[in-house]
Amino acid sequence: MxxxxxxxxxxxxxxxxxxxxxxxxxxxxxxxxxxxxxxxxxxxxxxxxxxxxxxxxxxxxxxxxxxxxxxxxxxxxxxxxxxxxxxxxxxxxxxxxxxxxxxxxxxxxxxxxxxxxxxxxxxxxxxxxxxxxxxxxxxxxxxxxxxxxxxxxxxxxxxxxxxxxxxCGFQTGAGAVLNVLRPEPDSTLVIFGAGAVGLAGLLAALTLPDTRVIVVETAAARRDTALELGAVAALDPGTVDVSAAIGELTAGGATHALDTTGRPDVLATAVGVLGVGGAAAAVGLGAGIPPIDVRDLVLSGKSIHGCLEGDSIPARFIPELLALHAAGRLxxxxxxxxxxxxxxxxxxxxxxxxxxxxxxxxxxxx
Structure with a gap:
């Protein structure tokens, strides 16, 4: 013992x-x-x-x-x-x-x-x-x-x-992107929250071809980190109209969104910034009911996915992520x-x- x-x-x-x-x-x-x-x-x-x-x-x-x-x-x-x-x-x-x-x-x-x-x-x-x-x-x-x-x-x-x-944390963020959202080429992913989970999602998205990432984060240091890691933009929700800014950056709405905050209002914003056919994943364990426009959800063909632990099979996914890291891609x-x-x-x-x-x-x- x-x-x-x-x-x-x-x-x-x-x-x-x-x-x-x-x-x-x-x-x-x-x-x-x-x-x-x-x-x-x-x-x-x-x-x-x-x-x-x-x-x-x-x-x-x-x-x-x-x-x-x-x-x-x-x-x-x-x-x-x-x-x-x-x-x-x-x-x-x-x-x-x-x-x-x-x-x-x-x-x-x-x-x-x-x-x-x-x-x-x-x-x-x-x-x-x-x-x-x-x-x-x-x-x-x-x-x-x-x-x-x-x-x-x-x-x-x-x-x-x-x-x-x-x-847990890196698996959650990377898995939400690679296993659940699965952006195709010419996609724009918006990540709400640039902590360990969100930034792992950012790095995972950048392993995919022609995928752009926008980060929404209140902390200046983490916005700077997101930009250093390869985000095309990092928005401060306290100083800018996030929905309007993303609309301008994407010319019609994002294809994918990831909410790591667990806040109902943030998840609602994440769904709102999606374009037609867009998909959002929620990984934050918050509480409450997001004020989502059901008419917009249906008419725009949007989808929302709850995601726990990256929806992964760890014995397979963890070695895959380590291989990406060993190759210098993650x-x-x-x-x-x-x-x-x-x-x-x-x-x-x-x-x-x-x-x-x-x-x-x-x-x-x-």
């Missing part, structure tokens, strides 16, 4: 605590991963704030590292493999069989702090159980226990700091800044201040 350090949440209103924890040895269907990098996603922070009274909580769902040990019934993953950890799925329900594991019928049970069947703890701190099992990994620690369905083997030379966010490294895991609060402060796009925590290799 390895002893390591973890970023634990003991109070949703306070910062993280770096504490020693003990991670159990893998059971028959489990995989023990020595975590080398773990992205911090907005979902981690929301889940910390909305967590139950069970404390401490161990979050993290963008882990990457090296397999240390596998259970007796694990096949296809071996000690020494480099892996990216992602969301869990049952593999047996209708949606899983149809190749849409993000919509697994057992998703909540498997991903929202799912416990072992016998309720024995996987992680303990000072001898007491830690609430873990977030996305089947809880990877804000030097070791994590995963299962074959959320463990993706990647090439030996993979930069795990770049690969880790493919477990420079996700430009979105990442690494921090020692002991500096988690500084990483979050830098992200809130807009100094960085995607913070990735690192644990020293042994």
């Amino acid at each position: 390895p002893v390591t350090t973890a970023a634990l949440s003991r109070d949703p209103r306070a910062g993280f605590h770096i504490e020693p924890v003990v991670v159990d040895d893998p059971r028959a269907h489990e995989i023990l991963v020595r975590v080398e990098a773990a992205g911090i996603c907005h979902t981690d922070l929301v889940s910390r704030a909305a967590g139950s009274d069970e404390r401490p909580v161990l979050l993290g769902h963008e882990g990457a590292g090296t397999v240390a040990a596998v259970g007796s019934e694990v096949t296809g993953v071996r000690p020494g493999d480099r892996v990216v950890l992602t969301f869990r799925h049952c593999g047996a329900c209708r949606n899983c069989r149809l190749g849409r594991p993000a919509y697994c019928a057992q998703s909540v049970r498997l991903n929202q702090f799912g416990a072992r069947p016998d309720r024995t703890p996987r992680v303990t701190a000072a001898g007491k159980p830690v609430r873990d099992g977030f996305f089947g990994q809880s990877s804000l620690a030097g070791y994590a226990l995963s299962t074959p369905d959320n463990t993706v083997v990647v090439p030996p030379g993979t930069d795990l700091a770049v690969a880790a966010p493919l477990g 420079p996700l490294d430009r979105l990442v800044r690494t921090y020692p895991h002991t500096d988690i609060d500084r990483a979050l402060a830098d992200q809130r201040a807009g100094h960085i796009v995607k913070p990735v925590l690192t644990w020293a290799t042994v």
Whole structure:
């Protein structure tokens, strides 16, 4: 049972605590991963704030590292493999069989702090159980226990700091573009929100032939980043009429739109800026009802797609994205800044201040 350090949440209103924890040895269907990098996603922070009274909580769902040990019934993953950890799925329900594991019928049970069947703890701190099992990994620690369905083997030379966010954030943005919207040549995509998800979508769109990207973002630093990465325009919704500006830039409306904000009014704007036959994808987990003109939706043949985890099959899609990165076509490294895991609060402060796009925590290799 390895002893390591973890970023634990003991109070949703306070910062993280770096504490020693003990991670159990893998059971028959489990995989023990020595975590080398773990992205911090907005979902981690929301889940910390909305967590139950069970404390401490161990979050993290963008882990990457090296397999240390596998259970007796694990096949296809071996000690020494480099892996990216992602969301869990049952593999047996209708949606899983149809190749849409993000919509697994057992998703909540498997991903929202799912416990072992016998309720024995996987992680303990000072001898007491830690609430873990977030996305089947809880990877804000030097070791994590995963299962074959959320463990993706990647090439030996993979930069795990770049690969880790493919477990969720980068996979979501890139997948929304490549798997759901699928712009054809001579397309214009408008991305609302230039955080890690939106900028991953931008980079994914630029791997496609003759696809232009317009970004709508309130933060000046992120608008600058979008332009540096290849956006043809970056609009500040606080100072310009976004609909009018996009109308001028596209001569009739965009072909595609991606909303990463989760705000109903922004999704309505995203649909509104589409031209005839345009398609919008929504990936932000917001709340509320968007004020969408149904007459315009029908008469213009527009479509709206909800999209979770990039609508991807991670075991196939993550290696595809890594191959694009290795070929120099998907420079996700430009979105990442690494921090020692002991500096988690500084990483979050830098992200809130807009100094960085995607913070990735690192644990020293042994």
